[in-house]
Amino acid sequence: MSNRNLAEYLAELIGTGGPISISRYMAEALGHPAFGYYMTRDPIGAAGDFITAPEVSQLFGEMIGLWMADAWQTMGAPEDAIIVEMGPGRGTLMADALRAAATVPEIDAGTAVHLIETSPVLRPKQAEALSAQNVTWHDRLDTIPDNTAIFIANEFIDALPIRQFQRCLPGWRERMVDWDHISKTFRIVLGDTDSNDLIPDSVRNAPIDSIVEICDPARGIVAEISQHISRFGGIALLIDYGYAASRCGETLQAVRDHKTADIFESPGNADLCAHVDFAPLQAEAESNGAAAHGPTTQGDFLNALGIGLRASQLIQGATAEEESEINAGLARLTEADQMGSLFKVLVISKAGAPAPPGFEVST
Numbered sequence: 001m002s003n004r005n006l007a008e009y010l011a012e013l014i015g016t017g018g019p020i021s022i023s024r025y026m027a028e029a030l031g032h033p034a035f036g037y038y039m040t041r042d043p044i045g046a047a048g049d050f051i052t053a054p055e056v057s058q059l060f061g062e063m064i065g066l067w068m069a070d071a072w073q074t075m076g077a078p079e080d081a082i083i084v085e086m087g088p089g090r091g092t093l094m095a096d097a098l099r100a101a102a103t104v105p106e107i108d109a110g111t112a113v114h115l116i117e118t119s120p121v122l123r124p125k126q127a128e129a130l131s132a133q134n135v136t137w138h139d140r141l142d143t144i145p146d147n148t149a150i151f152i153a154n155e156f157i158d159a160l161p162i163r164q165f166q167r168c169l170p171g172w173r174e175r176m177v178d179w180d181h182i183s184k185t186f187r188i189v190l191g192d193t194d195s196n197d198l199i200p201d202s203v204r205n206a207p208i209d210s211i212v213e214i215c216d217p218a219r220g221i222v223a224e225i226s227q228h229i230s231r232f233g234g235i236a237l238l239i240d241y242g243y244a245a246s247r248c249g250e251t252l253q254a255v256r257d258h259k260t261a262d263i264f265e266s267p268g269n270a271d272l273c274a275h276v277d278f279a280p281l282q283a284e285a286e287s288n289g290a291a292a293h294g295p296t297t298q299g300d301f302l303n304a305l306g307i308g309l310r311a312s313q314l315i316q317g318a319t320a321e322e323e324s325e326i327n328a329g330l331a332r333l334t335e336a337d338q339m340g341s342l343f344k345v346l347v348i349s350k351a352g353a354p355a356p357p358g359f360e361v362s363t
């Protein structure tokens, strides 16, 4: 490819075909085979651009492991069940989870773990973290086997491309990305197609200039998971930052070096992510024959699973420094003013299955 960087490639693309959707811009910025953000680096951790819950504390993955063990047993401990993680990052969550889930005899090194991961940089890190496990990688969900499956995803859906729509006098119009040849910068322009039918009913009458975000790939993935669960059995745990009821507001942001950045400043060199609207995902699960539980907050979910008790166990025998680290991790994961409230947890189960752990008390 002759383009020297992603901005040049996108400018050329727009020059030839006209403005592109924010969804296309985001998909290229994150997933372009040569220049895409996730294709070229490990973005997680102090030396990267952001930190995620499993990297904050082992408590997070361990709680998910206990949840998986409970779910496995509730489903009757099917011998051929598989674990599927979408967007597994460095593999830390799954390594911590499998260690904690090993209390169930059926979950061991031979348990088939299927990872949905497009990053050639992160796959080797996952292989290292899960070196003792039976792991298979996939680019997409549609190649996993037809077995009962426990699906896990943390901070995966927020990386899926969104479209943005803006309410104008004549109706809703899509916000598109254009290239300004004079200033040599990207800018937002409005498309001219009437998009009213794409806007959720609950926000369609929002005031002029309101912005709504829609994530079609998230709905597609939830539909796939729900159909899999309805047909072959299983359960899914989806954790991400977002909101429970569809609403207006622009949440798309770029994150670089642990700070927010301009989404157009350096495509391919900053993470792009958007808050997840859980309402259409819940509806998608139900319209595909599965049951949706939640969303509840991450704080409530982890507290209900007993994260406080696990922290106390870890503190026994810990040094003073380790103790303060464990407590800081616990607070970061569960406190409302940290990750406890913004992050939400949605579980998709087979219709009629009992309420999953963490959801026995409805919120």
Ligand SMILES: C[S@@+](CC[C@H](N)C(=O)[O-])C[C@H]1O[C@@H](n2cnc3c(N)ncnc32)[C@H](O)[C@@H]1O
Residues within 6 Å of the ligand: 030, 031, 038, 044, 052, 053, 054, 055, 086, 087, 088, 089, 090, 093, 116, 117, 118, 119, 122, 139, 153, 154, 155, 156, 159, 160
């Ligand atoms: C924000 S990171 C979260 C990592 C991990 N779950 C954690 O909590 O540390 C997003 C993950 O999803 C992967 N990813 C992003 N877009 C993807 C896509 N379209 N298909 C598969 N994996 C994707 C990234 O490579 C990365 O592993």
